[in-house]
Structure formats: C-alpha cells, structure tokens
Amino acid sequence: MMKRIAVVLSFCLLTMSAFAIDSEKAFDDPALQARYDKLVAEVRCVTCQNQNIKDSNAFIASDLRREIRRMIGEGKSNEEIKDFLVTRYGDFVLYRPRFEGKTLVLWIAPFLLVLFGGIAMVRVVRHRMAMPLDGESNGNGGAQ
Amino acid sequence: MNRFLLPLVAVVIMIPIMILGLQSDPSKLPSQYIGKPAPEFSLPTLIDPSKTFSTADLKGQISLVNIWATWCGGCRTEHGFLMELARTNTIPIYAIDWRDNRPEALNFMNQLGNPYVASGFDEDGRVGIDWGAYGAPETFLIDADGIVVYRFTGPLNRALWEQEFVPRIAELQE
Secondary structure: OHHHHHHHHHHHHHHHHOOOOOOOOOOHHHHHHHHHHHHHHHHHHHOOOOOOOOOOOOOOHHHHHHHHHHHHHHOOHHHHHHHHHHHHHHHHOOOOOOHHHHHHHEEEEEHHHHHHHHHHHHHHHHHHHHHHOHHHOOOOOOOO | HHHHHHHHHHHHHHHHHHHHHOOOOOOOOOOOOOOEEEEOOEEEOOOOOOOEHHHHOOOOOOOEEEEEEOOOHHHHHHHHHHHHHHHHOOOEEEEEEEEEOOOHHHHHHHHHOOOEEEEEEEEOHHHHHHHOOOOOOEEEOOOOEEEEEEEEOOOOOOOHHHHHHHHHHHHOOO
C-alpha cells in the first residue's frame, strides 16, 4: 500500500515541471530579473483568471509578459507598469489591488468583518456568562 | 426576540448583494474605456499594408470596432451576422485583426466575405492590449466623437445585436 502511494506521489512530482511556463531568463541583471519575476507573479491572466501571467501559457499572458519585459527594459518604474495594466484591464488585473477609492471596500472589509465578529462574540460570551448555569444545560445540549 | 433582530437585518442586507454576485459573470471583464476616448493606435490594414487604419478614422460617425482573428472560433460563428449587418449599411464596421497570420486572415476573408470598412492588422497583439482585449471576438461601439460607449464580448448574432446595440445606437442618434 505504502509503495503504491509513493508511486502515485512521485508521478504528481513529475507534473510539477509543467508549471514552468516562463522559464527563460528575461534579464541578465539579477535586480531587473527579480523585479520582472515579482511583477509577472502579481499580474492576473485576463483570460484564465485564476492564474497569474507567470504560470499561464495563454497567448495574452505571454504578450503581457513581453510588454512587462519591454517596459522594464525601457526603465519604467513598477508603478508605471502597473498603471499601464490597470488603464487597460482594470484593478482586477493586479492580484494585490492598489489601496485607493475604488478598492477601499476590498481592503478594509475583512478588518471590519473581524471587528464586528469580535464585538458580537464578546457580547454573546458576556451574555452567556451572566446567565445562570442551569439555564445553559437545557439550551443546546449541555457542556462544550 | 431582540437578539434575532441584528442577524436578521444582516441577512436581509446580504441576500440581495449575494444574488447580484451570482448573476454577474466573473469571466466578463468590464472595459476600462467606457466613456473614454478610444485608445490611440495606427495599424497597416490587412488587405493593403500600405494603407493605415487609426483612431482618427473613428471620428465623425458612430461605428463598430470588432476585434477578431482566424484562431478564434467565436469569430467564425459571428462572421455571418457581421456580413448581414454590413449589407444593411446600418453602421460602419471597423476591425482589428488581433495576433493573426496575414495569409490565413486573407484566406478567411476570401472564403467568408469581408464585412469591414477597414481591418487593422495587429500582428504582435500590441494594439489589442491597448484596447484591453482579453479574448476575441470583442465588439466596441464608438460614438461620433470617438468615445467608447459599449463593449460586447463573445460572438454576436441578430438577437444580441437587437438587445445590446440597437437601443444604445438609437440613444446616440437622438
């Protein structure tokens, strides 16, 4: 049994190589290459929306990689490159949308939810603690 | 009863939001150019590379810009309808032949007909990106000032045309 599992797992490892779509080095300069790697990992492939353009072999992904390579080569800043993409494809194209008016709800909603959840929890717990103990047992099945 | 009030209010607020969320198709991206001037471009035309099709051609009339390619199945599907639309002289149809191969594109035109006033040949796909294209076919409605009014993604047909374009064009003509 263990052997069979090991065989299956090793086949899973084999498929990993299929994810290396963009394996060629884009720049000789390691600093530029690092910027490029970071950017392509943060840009969503617009036709295959749950992939970034680094991992997608869709032609639009390779075109966007080429554009990013070109802009880095032209000395454009990361902000300018993100502007280029957002102008054409909207905030959705960035996996980490920028913090601004339109994306404000997106950024603060999780914190607000945790805050409201926390307040609700504190209130419920306080309420329960104030209840007499024998009232608890016929409530929902007793001790937990 | 009061302790149910807050959750009830929350549920009542959330349900319509979630229903709206279910109805919108996440694979359809909104165009970033709605209400803005069509992106600047200049391309050699497919039929005659010595001529150009550019943003300036879109001024002075309501027009369509159709992003198509021979590799795109949906483009083949809608081509018959585009031919029909071109025959009625309702609206000039311009095109961007996106990331295509010239002989194949010319062959496509010869076989299925050419509904376009001009088709810009965007060999490396740069202009398609400038238009925010993410999948052909895409059809943009442009007003007489060259402003993008609407983008439709996917193959067009008569019914979709009547539903999505006719009222918008009527509004522009008022």
